[in-house]
Amino acid sequence: MIIVIDFGSQFNQLIARRVREHNVYCQVEPADISIEKIKELNPNGIILSGGPASIYEKDSPRLDTALFDMGIPVLGICYGMHYMVHALGGEIQKADKREYGFAQLNIVKENALFKGMETGFQCWMSHGDSAVELPKDFIVTASTDNTKIAAIANTEKRLYGLQLHPEVEHSVNGSQMIRHFLFDVCGCEKNWSMKSFCDGAVAQIKEAVGDKKVIMGLSGGVDSSVAATLIHRAIGKNLHCIFVDNGVLRKNEKKSLETNLTKSLDLNIQFVDARKKFLSALKGVTDPETKRKIIGNLFIDVFDEQAGKIDGAEFLGQGTLYPDIIESKSAFGGPTSIIKSHHNVGGLPEKMKLKLIEPLQLLFKDEVRKLGLELGINDELIWRQPFPGPGLAIRIMGEITQARLDILREADAVLLEEIRSAGLYRELWQSFAVLLPIKSVGVMGDKRTFANCIAIRAVTSNDAMTADWAKLSHDLLGKISNRIINEVENINRVVFDITSKPPGTIEWE
Ligand code: XMP
Numbered sequence: 001m002i003i004v005i006d007f008g009s010q011f012n013q014l015i016a017r018r019v020r021e022h023n024v025y026c027q028v029e030p031a032d033i034s035i036e037k038i039k040e041l042n043p044n045g046i047i048l049s050g051g052p053a054s055i056y057e058k059d060s061p062r063l064d065t066a067l068f069d070m071g072i073p074v075l076g077i078c079y080g081m082h083y084m085v086h087a088l089g090g091e092i093q094k095a096d097k098r099e100y101g102f103a104q105l106n107i108v109k110e111n112a113l114f115k116g117m118e119t120g121f122q123c124w125m126s127h128g129d130s131a132v133e134l135p136k137d138f139i140v141t142a143s144t145d146n147t148k149i150a151a152i153a154n155t156e157k158r159l160y161g162l163q164l165h166p167e168v169e170h171s172v173n174g175s176q177m178i179r180h181f182l183f184d185v186c187g188c189e190k191n192w193s194m195k196s197f198c199d200g201a202v203a204q205i206k207e208a209v210g211d212k213k214v215i216m217g218l219s220g221g222v223d224s225s226v227a228a229t230l231i232h233r234a235i236g237k238n239l240h241c242i243f244v245d246n247g248v249l250r251k252n253e254k255k256s257l258e259t260n261l262t263k264s265l266d267l268n269i270q271f272v273d274a275r276k277k278f279l280s281a282l283k284g285v286t287d288p289e290t291k292r293k294i295i296g297n298l299f300i301d302v303f304d305e306q307a308g309k310i311d312g313a314e315f316l317g318q319g320t321l322y323p324d325i326i327e328s329k330s331a332f333g334g335p336t337s338i339i340k341s342h343h344n345v346g347g348l349p350e351k352m353k354l355k356l357i358e359p360l361q362l363l364f365k366d367e368v369r370k371l372g373l374e375l376g377i378n379d380e381l382i383w384r385q386p387f388p389g390p391g392l393a394i395r396i397m398g399e400i401t402q403a404r405l406d407i408l409r410e411a412d413a414v415l416l417e418e419i420r421s422a423g424l425y426r427e428l429w430q431s432f433a434v435l436l437p438i439k440s441v442g443v444m445g446d447k448r449t450f451a452n453c454i455a456i457r458a459v460t461s462n463d464a465m466t467a468d469w470a471k472l473s474h475d476l477l478g479k480i481s482n483r484i485i486n487e488v489e490n491i492n493r494v495v496f497d498i499t500s501k502p503p504g505t506i507e508w509e
Contacts, residue, residue, distance in 0.1 A: 111153045214317045
């Protein structure tokens with residue numbers, strides 16, 4: 001196994017994921033991990049992540065320097081390399097020219113990490129500090145125009161440093177550098193797979209929960225379904241699921257959950273119809289964050305009340321993924337810059353005083369899908385597009401009323417049907433309809449109309465952190481528009497959203 005030491009980089013889980021992609025088990029540990037704990041974990045190698053700090057800042061993260069004398073190979077990335085250089089007697093300085101973005105990396109000395117690579121290629125840099133003097137027995141192995149010491153090595157001690165970020169997709173050969181470190185330097189074996197993750201997670205849940213009960217909210221989406229199936233595999237009937245109909249779900253949500261999940265899995269599940277409660281709490285509310293808070297808080301109340309009927313529950317299962325965690329608190333753990341309040345992170349556990357079970361919290365969405373397939377969940381559920389907790393409430397601009405919900409639900413169903421029959425459903429990260437707060441004039445059957453407007457939103461993305469608007473064909477857009485206007489009452493205009501994220505977000509509120 002490999003340990004990634006978290007020096008605060010927004011990429012540390014990405015490093016872990018890159019290691020897993022090479023079928024090697026990997027664990028992210030905090031920077032204050034003790035040498036004893038490292039010995040106990042007995043890793044084949046250690047990767048020190050980057051981080052936002054400068055090595056000479058008073059509170060910059062540091063490890064016990066005994067790390068470098070353990071005979072375990074170490075790869076330091078960006079701040080991780082600065083830390084290695086500094087700890088072993090070299091020098092780091094604020095660079096004359098900061099380097100953000102692409103740079104041409106020139107290999108000056110071949111070594112295990114760069115084995116078989118051409119002498120120059122593009123890499124991705126993000127640093128203000130640079131190494132200016134190497135520790136004893138280290139050599140420079142690569143440079144860029146701005147950074148003379150862009151990669152270093154002490155091959156005898158198996159210590160390596162990269163100023164560039166091999167974990168990001170834009171670094172050509174980045175994945176190979178990691179592969180060489182894992183197999184040629186650390187001697188790892190390819191023995192990690194989704195099956196072993198699944199077996200390990202089941203064993204861990206069994207051990208943590210024992211014969212106690214876990215309660216969990218099911219939304220019908222991929223994340224909660226995969227998490228519930230995994231927990232169910234570990235503890236069977238001691239998992240109690242609750243499905244809350246909050247009145248802002250899409251058309252046929254309950255039916256789809258019943259056909260896709262509960263039919264194949266003998267789940268304990270309670271359906272709660274809380275539509276009226278949510279709609280009356282949302283009456284007259286137009287502010288997006290207020291809508292989100294109302295829905296989040298009311299969900300907690302309804303769930304709490306329902307959970308109270310289950311005797312002796314000690315755990316709360318959640319399908320939180322890694323990107324949910326970084327979007328809800330800042331990646332640097334510092335002052336938070338919450339973009340939107342995603343209600344599935346936090347809230348419930350504090351109120352209910354339950355211990356959390358979040359078996360997916362280190363995974364990215366595509367990994368969760370692989371895990372779902374491993375668990376035998378059907379394709380249709382696995383490939384469902386994400387749907388936000390606050391549901392259609394954040395896709396109706398302005399006030400939410402039953403009539404407006406009915407309009408949006410129908411329009412959304414038509415849109416999804418067309419996207420599916422065009423064979424695009426899986427390719428798109430999300431595709432949905434938004435109901436705008438304006439009416440416009442039209443003419444239908446020789447009659448003047450003054451009716452609502454629907455926006456089509458369709459995006460491609462890998463992880464929802466960034467997204468591009470999908471280049472849907474004009475034919476398809478025309479078909480969707482025609483069908484919505486013909487089949488959904490009170491709509492006389494359809495527009496197409498051509499905004500990427502950033503600067504837009506995927507949802508409109
Ligand atoms: P934004 O709109 O922030 O959305 O670009 C990024 C992804 O997150 C989903 N989303 C949510 N998911 N609870 C959720 O479970 C929420 O409150 C929430 N808000 C947004 C959104 O659909 C997209 O996939």
